[in-house]
Amino acid sequence: MVSRLLWQSSLRFMRQQYWQTALSFIAITLGVAIVVAVDLANESARMAFDWSVSGLDGQVSHQIVANSGVIDEALFVNLRKQLGITRSAPQLEARIQCLGESFSLLGIDPISELSLRRHAMAIGNEAMPQLMQQANGVILLRQTADRLGLKTADDFICQYRGKPLQLKLSSTLAQAPNPAFERLIITDIANAQHMLGRRGELDKIALELNDAELQAIKTWLPPRYRLIDTQRRHGGVSAMSQAFHHNLTAMSLLVLLVGGLLIYNAMTFSALRRQRVIGIYRALGLSRRELITLLLVESVVVAVPASFTGLALGLALSQYLLHLEIQTIDDLYFRLTVSGFVLSPASLLKGMILGVFTSVLATLSPAMNASRVAVINLQRRSATEQHWQVRYKKIAVIGAAGFVGLYLYEQLPTQGLTSAYIALILMVFSFCLLTPLALSLSCRILEKLVRPWSSISLRLAIRGVAAGISRSGIAVASLAVALATVMAMTIMIASFRFSVDTWLTQSLSGDVHISMPKPPQDKAFHTALIDDLRRLDEVGHISSRRSFRGETQAGRLRIVSIENRLLEHYPPLLAQVDSALQRYIQGQGIFISEPLAYHQHLQAGDLFSLYTQEGLKAFTVLAIFRDYSSSRGIVSVAPALLQKYWPAQAIDALTLRRSESSSYDELLTALKTELAKQPGDYPMVSIRTIRERSLAIFDRTFAITQVVDVLLLIVAFIGLLSALLALQLEKSSEYAIYRAIGMSRLQLAALILQQTCLLGFSAALLAMPLGFLLAQRLIHVINRRSFGWSMEQVFPVEILPQSLLLAIIAALLAAIYPIAKMWQKTIASALREE
Amino acid sequence: MAAMTIDGLHWSYEKGGLHIEVLRDISLSIRQGEIIALLGKSGSGKSSLLNLIAGIANFHQGEIRIGEHRLSQFDEEQRSLFRRRHIGFIYQFFNLIPTLTVAENIALVLELNAEPRASLKPKMQKMLLQLDLLDKSDDFPDVLSGGEQQRVAIGRALIHQPALILADEPTGNLDATSAKQVLDLLIGQCRALNSSLIIVTHSKAVADLADRTLSLVDSRLLAGAQGLAW
Incomplete structure (x- = not known):
């Protein structure tokens, strides 16, 4: 039980340091809001998914479906x-x-x-x-x-x-x-x-x-028919969107990690600011346990209202995220018939507990540190900082060991998606542990480099960062993590977009796509129609597609067969047996898409079974091709094979390319005229439009991650601002001495700016390797395990100056308040504070 | 029975690979209500000795007994509890809690000792009256003069009527008038409560008011004002 007067003193301290309390409050609020918003949106989307599936099928035990x-x-x-x-x-x-x-x-x-x-x-x-x-x-x-x-x-x-x-x-x-x-x-x-x-x-x-x-x-x-267990089928369908939910949850946890760093920073600073008072408490007889309790309860006092505010904000935000998420699931996985919002008490409770727990966890270390320093040392101003100067080296060793260990762990191919996420988040945390040492070393090197020519002001700025490593290290870590996450997401999205674009360009050959009318006409009609179209001068080449949902050993999948495909329009083959293309054309096997190969652990040369009109039949996988149209995978069969095992399948689409002598418009006009003579409707769409629509869907899919990115940056910015304020305000008496010996306000403002820019610059530099590494993990581990997709990694070089600019802008903004405060304060009052 | 005894106390620390011996074979006995002036040059170990007696710093050789309690047998937690019940400490730089009012600063130790609210208030009022700080009871320390701040610190050190009061240059930061007021108050209160007082000082005037004067010279405790030119 801690004295009422101590609580009163703590509350007054929080009121006095209102900016710091407010920043901690905002950090927890945003952290909780994002976690709750993502969780509620995920929960609502999942319920919508379940309702949509069960709503159509109702409560039945089995279904019969056709292989075709x-x-x-x-x-x-x-x-x-x-x-x-x-x-x-x-x-x-x-x-x-x-x-x-x-x-x-x-x-x-x-x-x-x-x-x-x-x-x-x-x-x-x-x-x-x-x-x-x-x-x-x-x-x-x-x-x-x-x-x-x-x-x-x-x-x-x-x-x-x-x-x-x-x-x-x-x-x-x-x-x-x-x-x-x-x-x-x-x-x-x-x-x-x-x-x-x-x-x-x-x-x-x-x-x-x-x-x-x-x-x-x-x-x-x-x-040619198959009996399936309904419950098992539903499980398979809902598993498709799990990976997407995992991605969002991981991002929201990263936000909470950055928020946690911020709270850690705020509480460390709070303990530092009060080390003299803590020393007096201890000298008066306050026990170590009582002191830790006091500091922990202080954090709870901020965390509880902040978490409630976070819940309210999260509720509002989740409506928007749900809209984006439903859109994505609709685009990528499954047509949702419902999109109702579900208010899950479990999500709210989780957010509340997470907010308070993160705060208490982030406070525990500064509180323990404050209580561990000998009472006699607590009365010395720099005791805690000296304590930190020793500790951060040990922390860095732990961070380095953790980082390397987790990196190696992630290389193991047998690990699941959840473990990959946990490893990724722990890697980021390990990196944070390395930051104070990296920053300290950088400051030492930089000081040596600039010493021959720099002003004393710059050297003071560098030394200031190094001397306050307990605050500056954490501030730089939180900004670096946020920048790295944004960078990684940008690289991943750019790589993904580039790969999808390349794949679309390669697989969408021709100029016009025509959907064939329903009900399907007979084969003679198709042959006659294609012959009629081929005779048009404007038509250079026609390929026809038959696609249907067929039953396979891996469940129901899309099976596609394209007739008269030009060699250059075969999708990129990632792995293949000898003479794969030739054998494929002859109907000696099938091609399967990369996600199917990944999820079913198939390699070129393996067998894969499909339900044909003759029953289950095993086919040799001749090649694995790149495809982003389905995260479950598709099967490509040559016309010869289709003819033999699924002869009833009708053409469902034609792709036409214009002749060399005609324009796109001429082709379109000629097609409209010709198709108007035919019975039925023939919806036409340009290949360019399909490509644009596909990329629009792609961009929409990642809109939600960009929203979370922005929120992450806001939290990180608050972290930087909090740390800079802590550093600058702590130094106000030192600045007063500079002023007393003749330094002008402008010179002092320049000193503060140099220091904040140095922090921003350091964060950007540290974010670069971490961002690149995170991007690699996202591309090669997380996406691979989530969807089974591989992609070409591209590096948008503009991201480097962008990150640097972002960090410097954050640093400059964060310098405004300390400069304004310094500007207003008289030398006498600043000296008196000392 | 002695209020406090020290037997064969040694205290040293390591700095930059050097072994620095601060206190060597210190032995001392203080009667209940006795006032001791502790003299010594800067860095002679006076404050260290007070910190050891208060249980703020730990020692590994010798013994300090306060009443029936042997400090060497206490762990840090027990020393904290002992300190808040039996010792009052006054610092040169006051060390008041800036976020507590005058009255609250004084009452803090009573609260730490779980004094019931009913008896806490009258004790606090009485102390404020004795300190002549009744009209300042709701003020925060930053608006008080140095003398007033030190009076608050004295009130905080005495409110729980400790057996032993340790004062580390309590007048060192005050002008002559304030110093005299503070000293008179401190010694008067100690006499009234029959509390023992060890007062670290460089001042002859302070030393003259004490029952006994001791000096720390070359890490040893000697009787009288040794090696000091007033």
Whole structure:
């Protein structure tokens, strides 16, 4: 139990040193806000993900899907007739746009649904018959209908692949079983087949099976179909976005690390400023434990309100981050049908505990140091600093050992993603431990270098930084970490963008991309159409693509086959067997994308199994190619192989290149004229637009990390400002002596500026190797383990002057207040303070 | 029974590889209520001796007994608790807590000793009256004169009625008038409380007020004012 008067004294000290208290407050607030915002946004996105997946599939145990992606509806009839499995329901899905919003059109069979008791429960028995009675009739959640301004029996128009769909609102649901229903439009399956032009086709058959039925269906199911466990499938889908969440969480923890350094700095300074008072306390009989308790409770007094403020700020920020995150998940992984915000008490509690815990942890070391110094020494002004001068060398040895150890640990290929993140953050922390020694050595070297020609003012500035290494070291470390993180993210994003751009340029050959109409036409039609287009003078080259979602040993993946591809348009091959291309063209094996190879631990020459119309078949992996279109991976098969094992697949897209004698516009006009003669719609888009859209999505993906970057810099800037203020204010009496012996205010301002710039410059210099190393880790370890992607590392050289400029600007800004304070103070008052 | 005894105390430290012996074979006995003036040149070890008696610094050879307590048997935590109960310390540069008022500075030691609120206030009021600082009780130290600050320090050292008071040049930083006031107050209060006082000084006037004068010369404690020219 510590005396009430001591608390009072501490509170008054905090009030007196309001700028320092405020900066600690801001650091904790921002740290907590960012962690909470990222956590809440992640949690909301994850829930949206789960609801979106389960909302469509409901509570069923299994599903039947087709290896080719399309189920013949006869299978459903046979399933019921031959096996007598009544708890089954067919399903057809499509993404449609209605009144400016995205929805999932879900085609269900109301009668079959009664057997499963899933959507039927939500829709209700009265509404079910209406689905079947009305042509184009659909059911919407009431609040969704209200939002869209629709009433029962209203007609409305939606878009499906650029084609209008006329729908009629038959009925509304009062309540939704889960938020996914907000984005669902439910219709009878026959209506859906008709509207989507997919007569006789199903996407899935949902099943609720007992063990006997499960065994029966396994033996009965034709090889071109596959039975999957729904729960396992959902797990696989949600795992896709885990890596993305991990990235954000790691960044938010880095912000907290920098915030923690700031608090450490503030508390160290607080202890230093009060070392005389602490000495008196100890001389009066305050025990070491009581002193530590006092300092820890002081930090809690700041941390608790700061953490609450951080929670409020985090809540506000999370709405914005969620918007960015949902966008990214939509772009990269999965069409989310819901995007509701989830206020998780666990996230708030985590933020609160983290804020207070970080503060207490950051205070523990300065408090222990203050209590450890002998009472007799505490009354000597520089005792703590001398103590630090000895300690930082030992700390640097620990930091160096930790850094090297963790670097070597990260080289181990078997480590998981979480351990990679932990190692990365610990590496950054180890680097922080090295900073005071590095700064001290740099100051010594610099002083020797400038001694022959420099002014005494510059030498004083250098010595000042070295003498106050306990504060300047931590300030430089926090700024260096922030700068390095920004630098690393910039290098990683630039490398990624460069690689994606190169890949897009290589894989998107030609000038125009044409989507083939749905339903697919027969082969003779395709051949005739391609021949017609080829005859046009404006067309130089045509390649056709067949792609479908096929079942593989690694789950459902996209399988792509491109016919008439020019050699230069094959994707970059990262690993291959001998004569890989030749063997591929002859259909002797497959190419797989890099993420698939990484996640399945496959190498060129290994076997990979795909479900074909003849059942499961193993193919030789002839090469691994670079691809960024899917983090799960894709399979590329030559037309010869496709013809043999998936002959039913129709062409879904054409890529055309203009002839040498024609322009892009001429090609476009000729194509429009020719395609207008053909039945069906042929949406056309220029390859340039696809490339631009892809890069726009790329940029949007990283918008969220840039927001976190900016917040990190703000925290680091506050750290630098806090440390500089501490240094400068501590030296106010020394400055008074300089003034007393004749130094002008301007000269003194220059001295302060030199010192702050030196700190900023040192931080920028230290940030460079750390930033480069972090970028390497992000590119070669974190991204690789998250997505399975490798990339060309590029180094945007402008980042070096940018970082330097950023550090110097931060340092200059941080010098303003100490200079202003020095300027206002009279020599007499400054001397009296001593 | 003696208020304090020192037996064969040695104290030294290492600096730059050199062994510096500050105190050699110090022995001393002080009666309850006795006032001792401790003289010696600057750097002779006077302040070190006070720090050792207060338990602020630790020693490895000899013994210091205060009442029935043997300091060599205490660890640092115990020395802290002992100090706040049995010793009052007054410094040349006052060492007041800048963020506590006059009254709070004086009351601090009582609070550290968990004195009940009911008895704390009257004791504090009485002390303020004795120190003639009642009208300054809510002021912070930075607005007080040197003499006033030292009176507050005396109040803080005496409020818990310690058996032993250690004063390290308490008048060294004061003008003659203030010094006399402070000295009169300190000695008067010690006499009134029957507390023993060791006062480190360079002043003959101070030494003349003491019951006994000791000098630290060449690391040894000698009786009388040895080797000092007043």
